[in-house]
Amino acid sequence: MAPKRAHTKSRYGCDQCKKRRVKCDEREPTCTNCTAREIDCQYSRLLQARGTSSGPRSTSNAQSLISAGSASSLVLPASGLPAVIRADYPAIHQGALLNYRPSGPSTRQRELELMYYWFTYTCSSFTNAHADLFRGHIVQEALKHEYLMDSIFALTSLHIATQTSDAVSATSYVREALAYQNNAVPSLRAALNDVTQYNCDAVVLTSILIMACSLVSPSLSAGDKNATKPALLNIFLMYDCLHGIKSVLNTSFSWLQSGSLRDIFRTPQKFQLRGNEVTILPIKILQSLNTTAIGVTNPLYETYQKAIKELERCYAEGKRIPVSWPAGLNTDFMCELEKRERMALMILMYWGVLLDRLDEMWWAKRTGKRLVEDLCRSFDGCGDEWDEAVRWAMTEVGLLEDVLVERA
Numbered sequence: 001m002a003p004k005r006a007h008t009k010s011r012y013g014c015d016q017c018k019k020r021r022v023k024c025d026e027r028e029p030t031c032t033n034c035t036a037r038e039i040d041c042q043y044s045r046l047l048q049a050r051g052t053s054s055g056p057r058s059t060s061n062a063q064s065l066i067s068a069g070s071a072s073s074l075v076l077p078a079s080g081l082p083a084v085i086r087a088d089y090p091a092i093h094q095g096a097l098l099n100y101r102p103s104g105p106s107t108r109q110r111e112l113e114l115m116y117y118w119f120t121y122t123c124s125s126f127t128n129a130h131a132d133l134f135r136g137h138i139v140q141e142a143l144k145h146e147y148l149m150d151s152i153f154a155l156t157s158l159h160i161a162t163q164t165s166d167a168v169s170a171t172s173y174v175r176e177a178l179a180y181q182n183n184a185v186p187s188l189r190a191a192l193n194d195v196t197q198y199n200c201d202a203v204v205l206t207s208i209l210i211m212a213c214s215l216v217s218p219s220l221s222a223g224d225k226n227a228t229k230p231a232l233l234n235i236f237l238m239y240d241c242l243h244g245i246k247s248v249l250n251t252s253f254s255w256l257q258s259g260s261l262r263d264i265f266r267t268p269q270k271f272q273l274r275g276n277e278v279t280i281l282p283i284k285i286l287q288s289l290n291t292t293a294i295g296v297t298n299p300l301y302e303t304y305q306k307a308i309k310e311l312e313r314c315y316a317e318g319k320r321i322p323v324s325w326p327a328g329l330n331t332d333f334m335c336e337l338e339k340r341e342r343m344a345l346m347i348l349m350y351w352g353v354l355l356d357r358l359d360e361m362w363w364a365k366r367t368g369k370r371l372v373e374d375l376c377r378s379f380d381g382c383g384d385e386w387d388e389a390v391r392w393a394m395t396e397v398g399l400l401e402d403v404l405v406e407r408a
Contacts, residue, residue, distance in 0.1 A: 118156045162366060369397045
């Protein structure tokens, strides 16, 4: 008599298959049934079973981000962590973050794919002038610091997602990117508490990569119900990230100047922008609006004037990294943004125009056009001067042309 076959029923199938009472093959990150039905795949039972596990790949890392501080807070944690510290960001893709679990050989194959894409394309995501540095030195550092490797995989996954026409495949890359980003943050937080000459390159590079991920990922769908978030959220993420990076630089700048990253931090960067770099018109438009709509006697006039002046340097000099503009903003301006005050939104929209000109930085360019597209709707019925200001921004990023084509 043949021995009785062992009982193989699993209680860890996905929630969707359990609800439909069908067998789940438990493939990760999305089972075959959910892939065929094109629905979100969630594994709450498996999460509960693994909830107490430890290690750099534990899903508990995601929970630590989701329980972060107040959504309205602009205050950095004591460590100055240049990562996503606002509670509303993790909630964007909460389901995706919690339900992605890397698995054995398939993960190894995917990471080989990601590394090839990094070497070939993504290493040039900041400036072609330093592509060799990002192709070589950053990978050498990543072999010593796992949080840097995770951040490389995160940004590369997002890069592939933006280039993938198949929605299901793109969603898979976004989910993986968010998981890698979550894996990187706890270890980065620990490193920030003890920045040394040995790890300063890795800490700064990881911070920069996480900043880029934070800027672009809200615009990408991870397959959850709230597919994307308004582009305005990006500015708050950017503000937090840049101020965190500044705190790291204050600690390690002398080491960076004498190390492998010295070329980045020793000389100002000259970015090649589309069109005329010395652009006077947008600054005149903003200054005129500030004078007529806000008024020189209004206490906010100087707040806006400072933000415009910082933006003018980005437009005219071309030596400042354009994405660093939020680092020069004060808390008064950020408060006006949170209240969605028109003048603050208009200045922000003109920063979006500048981001759209950064052809080398796909992650910034993508955010720039979307920022203009989202914000231009905020000025309906505000008057002719506002309409003209909006029209200029829409024309610069190609949105006005898109509207005319749709109406034709």
